[in-house]
Amino acid sequence: MAETGLPRARLEGERGRTVSQLRMFAEVVRDGSYLETRIDPAQPERKPLPRPDLRLRMVALGPVAVFGASNFPLAFSVAGGDTASALAAGCPIVAKAHSAHPGTAWLVGTAVQKAVRESGLPEGTFSLLFASSRDVGQGLVADPRIAAVGFTGSRAGGTALMHTAASRLVPIPVYAEMSSVNPVILLPAALAARGEAIGKSFIAALTLGAGQFCTNPGLILAVDGDGLDAFLAGARGALAEAPAATMLTPGIHRAYCAGVAALEEHPEVERIAEGRAGDRFQGRAALFATSSSAFLADHRLGEEVFGAASLVVRCRDEHEIAAVLARLDGQLTAALHLDEADHEAARALLPVLEAKVGRILANGFGTGVEVGHAMVHGGPYPATSDGRSTSVGSLAIARFLRPVSYQDLPDALLPAALQADNPLAVRRRVNGTLEA
Helix, strand or coil, X not given: CCCCCCCHHHHHHHHHHHHHHHHHHHHHHHHCHHHCCEEECCECCCCCCCECCEEEEEXXXXXXXXXXXXXXXXXXXXXXXXXXXHHXXXXXXXXXXXXXXXXXXXXXXXXXXXXXXXXXXXXXXEEEEXXXXXXXXXXXXXXXXXXXXXXXXXXXXXXXXXXXXXXXXXXXXXXXXXXXXXXXXXXXXXXXXXXXXXXHHHHHHHHXXXXXXXXXXXXXXXXXXXXXXXXXXXXXXXXXXXXXXXXXXXXXXXXXXXXXXXXXXXXXXXXEEECCCCCCCEECCEEEEEEHHHHHHCHHHHCXXXXXXXXXXXXXXXXXXXXXXXXXXXXXXXXXXXXXXXXXHHHHHHHHHHHHEEEEEECCCCCCCCCCXXXXXXXXXXXXXXXXXXXXXXXXXXXXXXXXXXXXXXXXXXXXXXXXXXXXXXXXXXXXXXCC
């Protein structure tokens, strides 16, 4: 609490999430299906050529560099999702503590090291570095012993690590979660039925945690009219009561203030409402609006302002909503607020959304990322560096694995998961069919 300014309830909730992630990946390891074991038995009598015995499993990439996040000192940091999934894959971890919360990183790191010792694992399974210099992070990624990188932070930081990783003699993958404005589409029937209520719930999501979530709703798209006016009335009233909130670091606060000032100074942007003023390093929530034509003409209006600020884009019709979505960069989430009468309009937008985001949700907001098997926390660049992956959920383990095939090896030399008597009792795909 002292380092981050985050309240006790938030941190205790985040601690629970962190523990749940670790336990989920323990279950993934015990289940064994992440190994993707496949067996094509030999067919020596096959004509015109015999088929060799082929067996496949996934193996760990090697040591992974994990960069702690500023906004989640537990769930996306030293023992967070990147560490949990990489350890589950069998990769040693070299974690770099975030300079915003070194004390918290030390507490968590010593707990991980204790677990390593008590589990009888090699000491090199987990290491923790402290440094505020970017040179240390770049040096870590450049080190030839590092095989992959997990990063949560700014686009500038993530792309810098990507350039370093790509420039190595042996390039390595960087799984960076970076920036997103997470568009929210308000469809006409939903707005007509409950526009004001949606506006109030939107402000609750916008101001949660001072808006310092990567899934914060930073962009609202709707057809201009009475329904949107009702939404704005609800949002305006709720925002007027929203207190300013302490931001994570002075640097994040400065960047937020600069982003809000840029919107205020833009000639095509109007300020709709703002929250209560605060003290030093507290972010004051803000809501702005512009036209779809202005948004399409200036790419800067689509850039993330990290904090409790959002931009409403007034569209003339649903075709303009689709045009704005097509213009957006890759995103983590998109939300559709809809009633049954909006289904056809939503169906028309889904192909665009599938190409742009990692998670599509209905009648809610992207804040709150469930830890589970069907979750995707990722998206096309620049939401993440690799839109084929996720940093949350059991599928996150796939980032740190690669396939190896074994041809005609004696059974005694095969990995346990591929041996004839299957000592690990993992489900295997034999001749393309998954075993019962």
